[in-house]
Amino acid sequence: MTSDAASDERSASDGPVAGQPVQHGTGVNSTRAFPSEAYPSSLDPFVLFERFHIDPDAGFPMHEHRGFEIVSYMLEGGMDHADSLGVEHTAREGEAMRITAGGGIRHSEFPADGEFCSGLQLWVNLPRSEKETEADYVDASAADLPTETVDGATVTTVVGEGSPIDLRTPMTYRDARVDGAWTWSVPDGWSGFLYGVGGSGTVDGDAFGEGDVLPVTEARDVRVEAGDDSATLRVVAVAGRPHDEPIRLRGPYVL
Known part of the structure; x- marks a missing residue:
């Protein structure tokens, strides 16, 4: 997924705040926990977090990421993932994927089976010493998660x-x-x-x-x-x- 939000400073919050609706340029709708208008900051080591909703006619065509890791966790339906490492995988409800973008990886995300899907995506910063690490991927079925x-x-x-x-x-x-x-x-x-x-x-x-x-x-x-x-x-x-x-x-x- 892609994002146009940026913040270098951590800001304080005394209690819960509402997530912010975000529409990506590809037509995908999300509810973003942070950075948002209510919490305009990343949360070191976490860059951003949001719940995504992908309609059957939407998705993320092949695009590049660098400098962080991604955890996607599915709540409804399935999401087809393909990347420049040659991986093709469909994650379904209760399943998770981790991508280490490192020095660079390209991937795409589309709803599986022509049906709506929803999940959670977390971006985790890589320390500066590991920004150029080799790209990597791993997934886990629901049964794999304790x-x-x-x-x-x-x-x-x-x-x-x-x-x-x-x-x-x-x-x-x-x-x-x-x-x-x-x-x-x-x-x-x-x-x-x-x-x-x-x-x-x-x-x-x-x-x-x-x-x-x-x-x-x-x-x-x-x-x-x-x-x-x-x-x-x-x-x-x-x-x-x-x-x-x-x-x-x-x-x-x-x-």
Whole structure:
């Protein structure tokens, strides 16, 4: 995917903010968690995060990326991926892909089977010393991603212990379906965010629902609770160790 947003500075947020609707030049619609008007910054080491919605007649033709890594995680339907490494793969609901763009990779993304698809895409910065690393790709089926039931939630690890998806930045990425209360912990020295995928509830007592994001820039515990109607609140919780380097986003490149 491509982006025309850029920010080098981290900004603070006292609580959840709403995601921003974005329409890409190819006709794909997204809800962007950051950078956005409400949170006009990247979240070192994370460059951007958004939920994408691709109609059957839309998609991303072959385009180039450099200087970062991409994690795509499918929520609905399937997405066909092809790249300059010779990889052709269809990721379906509950499956994930990681692309290391490094010194350069070209790829395309289109909905599979002529049907709508939706998913989440995260861009993770590469440290300056690894900007020119060799391009790479890996994917994981839903069965490959470990899932556990804990008090108040069912949690799938997209990136982290037990997952075949790994990055050059130490990080974790969890998909939590919360039907009671669940506590997410951000380690010391890390930053991250929560994103609302579906349902409604609260985060540290603040209303939280689909499309909302809670940026977190210091170690803390965050309490996530489903709503009083007993509906499940689905969130993704992402945290990583900052590189403490400027993030310079220039369209499809992170310099």
